[in-house]
Amino acid sequence: MNKWPDGFLQSIDGLPGFDEDSFRKAHEVVPPVSVRLHPLRGAGLFPDVPVIPWEPQGRYLPQRPVFALDPLWHAGAYYVQEASSMLAGWAFDALFPQKAGLRVLDLCAAPGGKSTHLAALLPPDSLLVSNEVIRTRAGILTENATRWGYANHWVSSNDPTAFARLPQFFDCLVIDAPCSGSGLFRKDPDAMTEWSPEAVQLCAQRQQRILHDAWPALKPGGIVIYATCSYSFEEDEAVVDSFCTETGAEPVLLTPETSWGAVPVQTTGGVLGFRCYPDQVRGEGFFLAAFRKPVTPTEPARKGKKSSSAHDATLWNKASHLLSGSDWVCIPDGKNARALPAFLEADWQQLKHVVYLRRAGIEVGMPGAKEWIPDHALAAAVDLNPSVPAVALSLEAAHRYLRCEDPGIDPPQQGWLLATYEGRPLGWMKAVKGRINNYLPRHLRLRLRG
Numbered sequence: 381m382n383k384w385p386d387g388f389l390q391s392i393d394g395l396p397g398f399d400e401d402s403f404r405k406a407h408e409v410v411p412p413v414s415v416r417l418h419p420l421r422g423a424g425l426f427p428d429v430p431v432i433p434w435e436p437q438g439r440y441l442p443q444r445p446v447f448a449l450d451p452l453w454h455a456g457a458y459y460v461q462e463a464s465s466m467l468a469g470w471a472f473d474a475l476f477p478q479k480a481g482l483r484v485l486d487l488c489a490a491p492g493g494k495s496t497h498l499a500a501l502l503p504p505d506s507l508l509v510s511n512e513v514i515r516t517r518a519g520i521l522t523e524n525a526t527r528w529g530y531a532n533h534w535v536s537s538n539d540p541t542a543f544a545r546l547p548q549f550f551d552c553l554v555i556d557a558p559c560s561g562s563g564l565f566r567k568d569p570d571a572m573t574e575w576s577p578e579a580v581q582l583c584a585q586r587q588q589r590i591l592h593d594a595w596p597a598l599k600p601g602g603i604v605i606y607a608t609c610s611y612s613f614e615e616d617e618a619v620v621d622s623f624c625t626e627t628g629a630e631p632v633l634l635t636p637e638t639s640w641g642a643v644p645v646q647t648t649g650g651v652l653g654f655r656c657y658p659d660q661v662r663g664e665g666f667f668l669a670a671f672r673k674p675v676t677p678t679e680p681a682r683k684g685k686k687s688s689s690a691h692d693a694t695l696w697n698k699a700s701h702l703l704s705g706s707d708w709v710c711i712p713d714g715k716n717a718r719a720l721p722a723f724l725e726a727d728w729q730q731l732k733h734v735v736y737l738r739r740a741g742i743e744v745g746m747p748g749a750k751e752w753i754p755d756h757a758l759a760a761a762v763d764l765n766p767s768v769p770a771v772a773l774s775l776e777a778a779h780r781y782l783r784c785e786d787p788g789i790d791p792p793q794q795g796w797l798l799a800t801y802e803g804r805p806l807g808w809m810k811a812v813k814g815r816i817n818n819y820l821p822r823h824l825r826l827r828l829r830g
Contacts, residue, residue, distance in 0.1 A: 385575040388562065392611045397643030397655055406659035407566045413441040414463040414663070416493075418528065419500045420762055421457040421804050432662075433640050435466040437500070440662065448828050451778040455804035456527035456760060461493040462567070464656045464663030467642065468554065468607050469497035471634055471668055475603055476552065482506040483727070486554045487540055487594055490517035492524035494556055494607075499525070499533040507727055509550075511536045511543075511735075522738050523824070529762040531721055535739040536731075540593035545734045548599045555594065556607045557587040557619075563609035563665020566658055584614045591623050600675040603632060607668045611655070616667040621649035624671055632670040645669075687729045692717070698752055699744050703763050710744070716755060719744045751796070756821050759798055759807045770798035773806070781806060782826035784818050791816060 392398055417425055417437040425439075432438030440463065447453045447460055476482060479502055489495045489510035499508050510525060510533065512518040518537035525535050543549075560580045561571045591604070598604065608615050624631060631652040636642040641660035645653050653669030689709065695717055696710035708719045711728075720728055720741035728740055742761045745754040758764060769792075777787040778801040791797060791811035799806040799820075808819040 383572065385572050387577055388572075388575055391577065391580075392562075392613070395611070395613060395655070396645045397657055397660065398611075399657075399659065402659035403657060406657070409566075409658075411566045411658070411664060412463060412662055413444040414461060414466075415439050415441060415458045416461045416466060416497060416500075417458045418456055421455065425452065425457060432463050432466060434470040434636065435463075435497075438463060438466050446828065448826060449779070451773075451775065451782060451801035451806060452804060454527075454782055454824075454826070455801060455806055456529055457804050459493060459496050459524070459528070461497070462564075462664050464563075464661055464666035465493055465556075465607075465609070466497065466663075467636065467654075467656070467666060467668060468494045468556065468605060469501060470636070471605055471670060472498060472552065472554065473501055474634060475605070475632065475670060479503050480505055482551045483549060484508045484552045484554065485543065485550045485594070485597065486510045486556075487543070487590065488512065488556050488558060489535075490514065490521040492521045492528075494554060495521065495533070496524060496528045498554065499528055499530045502530075502532065504532060504721070505723065506532060507724060508533045509536055509731070509735075510534070511538055511540075513537060513539050518738060525739055526757045526760050529760045531719070531742050531761065531763055532724060533739075534731075534737055534741070536735045536737050538735045540590050542735050543594050543597040546597045546731070549597050549730075551599055551602050553594055553598050553602070553604045554607075555590060555604060556609075557583075557590055557615070559583050559587070559608040559610035559615050560612060561609055562611045563656075563667075565665070567664055580610070580612045580614050583610070584612075584619055587615060587619045588623065591619070592626075595627060595673070598673050600673050602673050603670055604629070604673075605668065605670050607666065609664065609666055611657075611665050611667070616655070617645060617647045617649075617651045617653070617669070620651045620653070620669045620671065621647055624650060628674050629671040630674060632672050634668070634670055689725060690729070691725070695747070698747050702744055702752070702754065702758060702765055702768065703742070703761070704765050705763065711741075713743070716743050716746055718742060754796060754808050754819075756807055756819070756824075759805045764798075764805070768798050769793060769795065770800050770805075771809075772803070773799055773801050775801070778806060779826065781809065781818060781820065782824075784820050784822060784825040786816050786818065789816070 490512040495510040656666040691709035
């Protein structure tokens with residue numbers, strides 16, 4: 381039996397869709413396990429399980445496996461994500477049917493569920509910046525973005541105030557705001573001990589600040605997708621109501637399918653959105669609303685300073701065989717080099733002067749005395765040239781490789797090899813003189829034994 385925080389159930393009594401009896405019963409049931417497939421690497425996985433209704437790449441699993449023991453998870457073939465939160469991707473897809481050339485900012489992005497979802501939905505001629513202010517969490521976000529492998533998915537670590545220095549830069553802001561977390565009580569009962577009315581009020585204040593800080597970076601006519609995993613009115617409808625009143629933002633209607641179980645909301649202040657309850661949606665608690673920045677006469681967006689290209693043609697000549705296509709710029713970056721899609725170089729020039737970028741484009745490695753030394757991020761890139769020599773590992777050999785051990789195979793040739801499992805990339809190894817050197821970064825190594 382759950383020990384509910386004092387005052388919690390009373391605080392959400394009367395909200396749209398809330399039924400205390402069924403809500404209590406839902407919290408006595410084991411929560412569903414869900415994953416979202418990578419659109420390129422996830423084909424054919426989990427074929428005989430239910431599809432999440434609002435996400436074609438989403439799957440409900442019958443039980444929770446030990447994901448860390450699955451090389452396909454390490455290879456970025458799927459992402460473990462709570463099903464209700466995938467509705468943010470559905471909302472983005474519905475609000476932006478034409479996605480060419482979009483610039484999107486996921487402002488509170490760690491650990492990366494919604495960001496990798498957005499990256500999968502965006503076309504190659506777009507840009508996604510995923511931001512996380514807490515540096516340790518930003519590291520996890522970077523790992524997940526790297527594993528997902530898209531060159532137009534960048535990671536930054538900045539306070540939201542930094543983005544005000546990019547006026548009218550983004551077409552969409554996705555703000556999954558830090559909250560009191562009551563929507564995840566079923567998955568994490570220990571979170572109940574941290575809930576209090578005071579925590580709700582503090583979170584609501586922080587959410588308002590984040591919205592106001594990032595608002596200047598949104599283009600007129602651009603859309604904010606605002607979400608929380610809280611049931612509290614103060615963090616959900618009240619935040620959006622207040623912000624729209626202060627800024628003139630216009631609520632945008634989203635209409636989930638009735639069969640999904642999401643509860644539509646419309647407040648007297650004009651908020652349009654929906655709530656998810658675990659007794660009605662096969663997922664956890666979630667709130668989402670969207671609103672548009674008015675198109676009014678305003679100061680034109682400042683253009684970034686024109687900079688000469690940072691492309692190093694000599695460096696690129698040494699690395700160009702590693703990536704598909706030719707429309708790249710190669711930029712020295714300390715001991716490494718990064719490859720950017722050429723059309724994004726101007727954005728990189730502008731962003732690097734304003735925000736701290738942890739990841740931009742693909743870190744492709746560095747030239748050695750006799751050969752190119754590839755970076756791990758290159759192994760995970762969806763643009764990796766398929767002609768790069770690769771070797772398929774068995775499950776046992778993949779586990780050894782993921783523990784940073786010798787995988788114990790007879791290499792087909794000498795030199796750099798891409799370690800793969802069921803056709804998906806794990807990382808680099810190098811066969812030299814009868815042995816294999818494992819180049820998986822140590823911080824990514826598997827610590828469990830299967």
